[in-house]
Amino acid sequence: MFEDTLELAENKLLLLYIFKKIKFPISDNAITEIILENDFINYFTMKQYLNELLSSNFITQIDKANNHNLIITEKGLKVLCLFKNRISKDKLDIIDHYLEKQSKNIKEHLSINTHVLKDKNNFIVDLKISENDSILMEIKLNVDSDKKAKKLCKKWEKNFSELYQKIVESLMEN
Incomplete structure (x- = not known):
């Protein structure tokens, strides 16, 4: 029984870790693909964990034009920070390696x-x-110089996922 509880906790933390590493909203199908390709959790158990993480507000769903994307919340980040050491180093290494290899494919949809x-x-x-073809986020800013405009564009292109996550977290805070 105790081992089952540890495995459940580790698997949920692993899901949170994946959301944190990706840094932008990801579809249910994409997270399912990551988990199943690495043979971490079976499909039905993973779906249950995602629902539990949603109901606990560790992740949140962002709906845009019939796309249901998931992203980690501030609460989820705090829990992950506190308990990340409960995820096996092997699993973290596998996920890091996988995401490094697949980040281009994951971002291609963006x-x-x-x-x-x-x-x-x-x-x-x-x-x-x-x-x-579905807009996840659009921001229009008014600036007083071409130099500032170019700087904003460059920063957006370079750091869009971190900026997106910070904006969503700020808006979702209570």
Whole structure:
């Protein structure tokens, strides 16, 4: 019984770890693929764990045009930080290696766009993340110089996943 509880905790923490490493919303199908390809958890048990993580607010669902993407919450990050040491080093290494190899494939479904428009004395910077023609996030900022506009675009393209996660976390906080 005790071993079952430890395995359950480790598997849920492993799911949280994957969400943290990916840093942007991921579809239920994508997380399922990661777990099943690495033979960590069976399909039905994983679905149960995802539902429990959702109901505990360790992950949250972001719905955009019939896409149900999942992302770790601040609460989930705190729990993971406290108990990450309960995930076996072997599993962490496997996931890190897998995500390193597959990050391009995972991000291929995402489209990162930046656009700058000149409007009288200002520049309007349009920053966007889309997945399969569905907009996950779009931010329009008004800045006073072309230099600032280019800097924002460069930073968005380089750090979109971290910025997205921080914005979503801020908006989801109580």
